[in-house]
Amino acid sequence: MSFVSLGGDGSTRPTFFELVAAERMLPSLKAATIYSLSVFAQRRPFLHKLLDREDEVFAAISWALDRSSLATGSGTFAESLYGMRRAALRGSSSSTTRPTLSRTQQHATLLLLVAVPYIKAKLDRLYNQYRRQSEGPLGLTLRMQQQPEQQVPEGRSALAAGGRRLLLSIFLRVYPWAHAAQEGLRFAYQLLYLLDSTPYYSPLLHLLGQQVVRVSGQELVEAERQKQRQRRQQLQGIRQSSGPLIRWVKKAWTRSSFLFADHTRNALILSVFAFKLLEWWYTSAEEKLASNKALPPPPPPRAPLPVPGGCALPEDPSICPICRQKRTNPAMVVVSGYAFCYPCIFRYVSQHARCPVTHFPAGEEHIRRLYQSA
Structure with missing residues (x-):
């Protein structure tokens, strides 16, 4: 299933808006996943453990989806939905060769796709946690100085505590600037891509030496043929195994895995749309309830009387x-x-x-x- 009707020879590069839509796919999927877990956790309390580890849970989901898409189509899960894939650049940026990703390139891409958002989410959470606790750039140090009744550690523990406070203070000062620099660099790459001045849509693509290209109809047909060929070979290998019961179990398991792989992508797409629909439905319902419960403003108090x-x-x-x-x-x-x-x-x-x-x-x-x- 793809959102884009594919055709041609794949020589036209994707538009800026297609790349933006693909980039926003995983955040929407993460929001839908967290929302679903929070709803189910109301009746299944053990799911709260997954909510406490939401970054790790979604990192695992992202790893599984992108790993499968990179192995089958040389593109991420979101890119494959929009009929795109990644190609390694050879030589100059004007090169017309667009080979598929090698196994090493797939592993490097998967590592950055999963690790960078995960680390970024952890740093955002850490910054927001300590920023609320502090009243200024040196809020942690000032708060420790305003608590003289607290027992002051001695020796190595005092040095370790002081070092942690210093690192947190430096982190609270530096991280906003680092975040702004990262967003500014990302915006610069997107602007240059929009102006057709670079083949790279993001700094990560430049670091990996890859560009996003369209998938032609011929490439889709060839990929489908290769997938069917590999599946037939896998089923033929099962028929040669000994024991009818073992063959039947292996065949049923293999066919189930094929069915799951074919329909998981569509199910995830539908879940994102369902989440957006539910979000719109409950938001509009809450707005209607809030408007119905709005009370008129109370009358002004009576003016005090003059005194004799x-x-x-x-x-x-x-x-x-x-x-x-x-x-x-x-x-x-x-x-x-x-x-x-x-x-x-x-x-x-x-x-x-x-x-x-x-x-x-x-x-x-x-x-x-x-x-x-x-």
């Missing part, structure tokens, strides 16, 4: 209670909510430290200027 001996409120609300003139440059005392002229209320509060109407205690910091829109 305070400034009386004029009948015209635009008149300042202090100077009895049309209010200009209005300002409000936040402890009571009444508005005055800014010079009037500033002088009064500075002298009496209270609201002139309610006599609530107030300072200069409780005066707020009011601005009226035209």
Whole structure:
């Protein structure tokens, strides 16, 4: 199953958007896998152990999928879905030879495909964990200094603890810059690929000396023939084994493995689409429930009443209670909510430290200027 209709001789390189779509396939599959595990873990508590090791679980899944795709089609699982494969570059970037990957190249590709995202996920998790605990770049060191009651280790343990704190501090300082540099380099390669200035879509492809090319219809037919030929040879080898029961068990197991290999890819694709559909469904349902449960804002509190001996409120609300003139440059005392002229209320509060109407205690910091829109 492929998302792209294939044809031609495979000489046209993939578009930028096809490579982006293939690149985003595994993150979507990882999100679907984690979501499925979290749903099943609600009824099967032992699955929480897998959720605690989600990076390792998905690294194993990615290794199995990419290993099979690289062995059969010289491309990753996501690339094969979009009708692409990897080819080793020989000589200059303008070379037209596009040989398939050797066994050594497949192993190196698989190692980087699995190890780099796994290490990146672990570093992100470590950074986010200690960044929340710290209040600044040296938050860990400062926190240790603010706990004098904690027992201070001595000797080698003190040196080890100090070394760990120093390494964590350096990591918290350096990692954001390293992440930004990595993303910037990745963006530069994508931009150059979009401008047709390089055959490499990413720095990893450049490091491996590989480029992503389209799979022609002829290559697909030849790969299918070779796969069927290998399967027939495998079944013929089983027929020559001794014992009818052993032959029947081996044949059933082999045919089951063929069936599983043929339909696993389609099942994974459907699971990604199902996850996206469920995500959209539950998101829209939660938004509807949230909108239905929205309560009207509460009414404002009642204004405090003037006290005897305070400034009386004029009948015209635009008149300042202090100077009895049309209010200009209005300002409000936040402890009571009444508005005055800014010079009037500033002088009064500075002298009496209270609201002139309610006599609530107030300072200069409780005066707020009011601005009226035209």
